[in-house]
Amino acid sequence: MVVPVPVREVMVHDVVTVPPEAPVSEAIEQFRTRNIGSVVVESEGAVVGILTDSDLVDLLASGGSVAEHSVADCMTAPVRTVDIEAPIVEVSATLRDAGIDQLPVLEGERLAGLVSVAELSAYLPQCVLRQVEAHPDADREDWHYEYQDEGAEGLTVGDRVRFSKVVDEADIEAFARISGDENPVHLDASFAEGTRFGRRIVHGMLAASLFSAALARLPGLVIYLSQDVRFLAPVDIGDRVRVECEVIQDLGHGRYRLSTTGEDESGEQVLVGEAVVLVDPLPTDEAAPAEASAET
Known part of the structure; x- marks a missing residue:
């Protein structure tokens, strides 16, 4: 077992949000200027999705045009979330099982932060990014x-x-x-x-x-x-x-x-x-x- 550190102690507090009707180009500009890899999608104060750089890659790979799509067209939804008091060990298991590398953190129904493998890796060395596949013999x-x-x-x-x-x-x-x-x-x-x-x-x-x-x-x-x-x-x-x-x-x-x-x-x-x-x-x-x- 590990020391029960809650996710609120490691999460990122300054989370960039966009509405689902926003054009994808607006989200991309946030990615570029804020040097981030995702934006949380909110509608009427509720988290309804997340748009990551992987979602944008999928859009472009499918032949989609950034100019013709809104955030709602390519965001990941429904989105997995985690409670602000959840232990980071449980959070890392959720990331691993879902094959994702970041989660919005909620306090009640309100968005409180964002946690990713980058934050967890400082506390849990077993965390790895989902893009990296282990060698089949490296068990x-x-x-x-x-x-x-x-x-x-x-x-x-x-x-x-x-x-x-x-x-x-x-x-x-x-x-x-x-x-x-x-x-x-x-x-x-x-x-x-x-x-x-x-x-x-x-x-x-x-x-x-x-x-x-x-x-x-x-x-x-x-x-x-x-x-x-x-x-x-x-x-x-x-x-x-x-x-x-x-x-x-x-x-x-x-x-x-x-x-x-x-x-x-x-x-x-x-x-x-x-x-x-x-x-x-x-x-x-x-x-x-x-x-x-x-x-x-």
Whole structure:
């Protein structure tokens, strides 16, 4: 489970709205001048639809003319919405199940904001944009976990947790879209050939994010407080990255300091650093430690 953060704490408050009878050209102008990817469609104070950049692409792909259509002709309706108090975990599940990447947020019947994958990704690293399809072989069977407990109850100095996965092309594309880090050394093979690396490489922060996956397997409700990291060597796309986190100090009051290290498929150390986490008791004794994780 995750810390129950309500969507009101992460949503965008400044939402652009248009009436359904507005010409599509008016919405496009809002997209251009406000640098946004959607507008919420309201009629008499009620949310009746949403118009996204994907809807506009569909209109143009079908041969439709922007000049001849109103927003009502191409908006997505009826529109899914979410309550302002809904936990962000439920919101992310709604986005995933519906195959969409943004939702209007309502307070009662009134529009209060908009939430998208971009906002949720800062809190829930499992969020990915719907345009990115995972590689068919990149499923969770390829994720390897191991927890080494020193024997004392709860988390103690010496406990270790390990995680590994293959960082593949789908991961690179998803991370670039979510983070906005479109450095061509990660995405453009021709450009990357001319760099000191001579080939495309994995985003450093993508590789480092595997520390979070490992820490999520510690017993208790694990909340990140800090992480420092040094990047020692590049990681090749398609390599299996292995990380290990070891508890090296009990700081008291549920706080622990851990060493964090990572190596590539050949065994070369590529990441090194330290993390500090806060570990709260699980809400119920029946919850499995492997399912408890959270980030602030």
